[in-house]
Amino acid sequence: MDTVMLSRIQFASTTIFHYFFVPVSIGLALLIAIMETMYVRKGNEEYKRMAQFWGKLFLINFAVGVVTGILQEFQFGMNWSDYSRFVGDVFGAPLAIEALLAFFLESTFIGIWIFGWDKVSKRIHLLSIWLVAFGTMLSAFWILAANSFMQHPVGFQINNGRAEMNDIFALITNGQLLVEFPHTVLAAYATGAFLVTGISAYKLLKKQDVAFFRKSFEIAAIVGIISSFGVAVAGHAQAQYLVETQPMKMAASEGLWGESGDPAPWTVFANIDTENQTSSGEVQIPYLLSFLSYSKFSGEVKGMLELQKEYELAYGPGDYIPPVKTTFWSFRIMVAAGSLMIALGVYAIYLMWRKKMDKPNTWFMRFMFWGLLLPPIANTSGWIMTEIGRQPWTVFGLMTTEDSVSPNITSGQVLFSVISFTAIYAILGAVMIGLFIKVIKKGPYAMDNEHGESHDPYNKED
């Protein structure tokens, strides 16, 4: 395999793996901040225990997120040095700001949060977790500002063959960012929320620490349903923006080769033939693609064949059609997972509203447990659609993936790094799941004494 393909595998595996942890961190930080706020305001120790129990999972997850994040930053220079040279001006700046603004904040205050339970006042301690939660959001904003530039480059001019920034405000008010940021952050909140409802459902099914987990479930379900709805709304806005700025990605995500017709139907399933550039056996919902694209029930959407001609005129000869099947199916998987989240969330809220949480239906709780997998599935397929659907570009319209790779690395080197990093991800993933299960099995009331010491750690003693 050549270095381009290997580097893409490297980037995909690192980013996908890293992105299992990032949304959990963002989501759990918010939930823990809410729980600790309730503790400080109501003075009820149960909420403190809640913050600490979910905090344990948060910290295990956070550690893996942090260490894979370093790799995330270094790999641009390692595998994609020509890309880095070309966009460093515009792309490096948000990354540096992310580190200065967000990483320092998160890492310092997470330290205070972990070690400060009996060293700082309740309010400072609470402030710490809110600052961590705020930091994770800032971090998301800046990295998405960088990603949005790749989807829809703005605020730059080409100088001496490099993209130089000429308007930072254009960069942070990039239309792509304004739809991508809420979509991504709300999805992250949903990820944290469904993790908490999922684990709580498991414990409720086992009838362990029922009061504790019912309360956790309820707090998380509220966050979960609000954010799941929000994700859908923001996703709709993103689709409309996509038709305008990256119509090829939109067409590919629909498996749409020719014209859609007016009004355009949305394809639920289709048999895509990339060789003959046709799709067959489509199951379609009338009007829906027009609505997704334009928020009205009419309007045509361009197909890939016509767009290919347009792109050739604009960018010169080349193949501008991304891997259609991957783009098509990842979009559908994302939408399906997102819809299921909303359905589960609505029913959970219904149960809470009708005060039926005392005896929730066993089947529903099982669904809620497995529901914790839905957000990671949706997140991953969403990013696959976004990044694969942009191919052959790294920066849309400006630089191709082929041209981005480091010219001075060998495929042997990249293969070595792919194998060693993938191996360490596999180990970390397995260990993390193992530790999660251990912490969950022990439950929130076994925490105080876990190092086998005979004292209460929350009593001050010196």
Added chain:
Amino acid sequence: MSLNELWFLLIAVLFVGFFFLEGFDFGVGMETQILAKNDTERRVLINSIGPFWDANEVWLITGAGAMFAAFPHWYATLFSGFYIPFVFALLALIARGVAFEFRGKRDSKTWQKTWDVCIFFGSFLPPFLLAVVFASFIKGLPIDGDMQMYAGFFDIVNAYTVVAGITVVLLCLVHGLMFTTLRTLGDLQERARKLAQKLLIPLAVLLVAFVIMTYNMTDIFDKRGTLLWIVVALGVVAYLLSGYFMTKKKDGYAFGMTGAVMALSVASIFIGLFPRVMISSLDQAFNLTITNAASGHYSLKVMTIVALTLLPFVLGYQIWSYFIFHKRVHEKEHLEY
């Protein structure tokens, strides 16, 4: 001062800060195998850096990010050119970072030993490899006219860079030991101080060897002689003072002095480089400099405003966190890790 010079300075400050701060927690990481006699001591050591190591590591991430933003060519040439050393450094940093969090989560001895090995190698390899990288910066590397670096094994690993690596590792260890004297009590504290004192002689030999080799094998003393000799003189004074304070058991001052030696060593590399950022061994004309490797003026201006606004806050709350956890870690209290 031009913005390019300012950003060179800021990146130098970030790396000096990184080696000063993470330097001691790398050192403490090594102590878990060298100094600690049992699991409790190991845990005391890990907890003594618990609240800090992550934020210390962010100095490295910010340094790399600042390079990316201000000198994209530097970032690109450096990270692609040192591909394999960075793979190892990253593997080590990954293993170390999770090891702190994971090691205490199960009672099994094998489990803890496994993560202890990760902590040790994770604390030893990154400073070694980063020192190798920095030393080869000033020695010169095969960088061609397109700013692409094609380095063979011996361009990166050779007597000079290995001496630099070992020196920095040992310096981290001594610096870490002094940190331990500040954050622990009793026997552990005593032993830390004694070991630091013992290591002063071999470390001095290494430092002198490194200066002599640098004088003979690089051009930096020709380029910045006066300034570098002043730095070397300051380093010698700080070194002697650190030894003096150790005998007087003035641990705080001694820690300051080992930190000063570290800071001056890293600073000397940047002083010697300036205004170059990477030196080509093929042709002077191929050097990467603060001019030809830099971002456009607008980017630098924006980044300057952002950095100068944020840095005071970052420094403020980081110092504050050290103040919160200024008390010594006692083995009888609740140990988080």
